[in-house]
Amino acid sequence: MIALTMYVHATYMRSYRYVPPLLLLIIIMVWIYSLVPNPVMGSYAFTSALLFAVSAWLAFGFIDTEHETQLTLTALHAGSLSRLTAAKLLYAWVFTAPLVILLVLYPALLHKFDRTPSVYELAAALAGHLSLSLLGIACGVFFTARFIPRLTTSAPGLLAIVALALAGGGIHRMLPESVAFLAWLLPPVHVIMNALDAYPRTSGLSIWAACGFGIIYGVAALTIFVLLLRHKGLTAA
Template sequence: MMGSLIRYLLASYTRSYRYFAPIAFMLISVVFLYSYRPNPIMDSFAVTAAFLFVGSAWLGLNFHNHDQGRQTTLLIVHSGKALRFYAAQYMTVSLLSILFSAFAVFYPVMFGMFDKPIAFSELAFGYVGHVAMSLLGISLSVFFQFSFMENQGRAAGLLFIVIIVSLAGRSIVQFEHAYWGIIPYLLPPVSVMMDLFMHADERSPAVKLLTIAYSFIYGFILLAVYLWMASRKDAASMIRKVG
C-alpha cells in the first residue's frame, strides 16, 4: 500500500513540472561549485550540504503544494489512514532528496574534483551529513505548505527567514554572550552541521556521531509534530463536514 502510494505521488508531482526549479537549483549549485578544481573535501561538503538544505526545503514546499490539496481527501480514503498518507508524502520527497545527496557527494569523487583522494570514512560521513541536512530542510518545509498557510507568499517568506536564521546560527552566537551557545542547537542545527564539516579534522568520531544523530533526531521530531498536527487537522475537518 505504502509503495503504490509513493509511486502515485511521485508520478503526480513529476506531471506537474513544478519540480524543475528546486531540482535545477540543487544540481546546478553542485556542478557550479566544482567547476574549478582542486577543492578541499570537507569544506566543499559544507557548502553542498547547505545547498541541499535550501533546495530540499524548496522541494518539500513545492511538492506538498503541487496539487493544492485537490486530491488529498481521495488519497486519504484510498490509503485508509490520514497518517499513512502524510507519511507517504514525506517519504516520497525524502527519497528524492536522498538521491540528490548521493549526487552531491559522489559527483566530485567520480570526476576527481578534490585536492586529495577521499577516504571511505570521509565519503560515508559526507553522505550521511548531506542526508541529515536534506531531511532537516524537508521537515521544516511541511509547516509552510498550503494546508497550513493559505497565503503562500507569506509562507515562502517565513520559510526563507527560517532558512537564513538556521544557516546563520553559529554567526549569531559569535556576537552574543557565551551562554547563548545553545542557540544553534535550538534552531534547526544546520550551522552546527556546517561547522562540523569545516572542522571535521578537529572533531572526534564520537562528536561527529552525536552531532549527526542530533540532526536526524531534530528532523524526526519535526516530522512527528507535523504528522500529529496534520492528522488532527484532517480529523477536525472531517468532523465539521459530518456535523
C-alpha cells in the same frame, strides 16, 4: 504502502514542481567545482548546506501537489490523512537520496578535490547530506498552503527560517549568555556543517554525533507536523 508511494511519485512527477530546485542545485554544483582543486570536507560542508536549502524548497511545493478534493479521496483510500502524509514525507526523503549521491560522488569521481577522499570521509559526507536533506524537508513542510495559505507570507517565512538555520552558529555567539540556549531551537544545520568542515582537525565522532542530532531533530519536527496536520484534518487552510 507501496501502491500509495507509487501514486505519490506519479502525482509529484506530473506537477513538475521539482524542476526549478533541481536545476538550481545542479547549476551551483557545477559552478563551484568548475575551479579545481577544492578542499574535501569544506566542499562537502557547503554542498550539504546547499542540499538543506534545496530540500526545503522541494518540500515546500511537494505536500500541496493535490487539489483539496483529490486529497480527500486519496486520504480515504490510504486509510487516514496521517498515513498519506507519512508516505509523502518518506517519499520526499527518498527523492533526495540521488541528490545526496550526486553531491558526494560527482567531485570525488571527477577529481575536483585537492586529494582523494577516504572511505570514511565519503561515508561521513553521505551521512551529513542525508541528515541535512531531512532537516530541509522538516523545515519546508511547515510553510505549505495548508498551514500558511498566502504565498506572500509562506515563501519569505521559509527563506527566513533557512537563513536563520544556516546562520545558527553566529546567532548562538551573538545572543546573551542567558538566552543563548534559544539558538538550539533552530534546525542544527550549522552543527553538521561545522562538524564536516572541522574534520580531520577534530574527532570523527563529532560528525556522527552531529548527524544523529540532526536526524533526531528532523524526525521530531516531522512527527509534530503529522500530528498538527491530523488535528487540522481535511479542512482547507
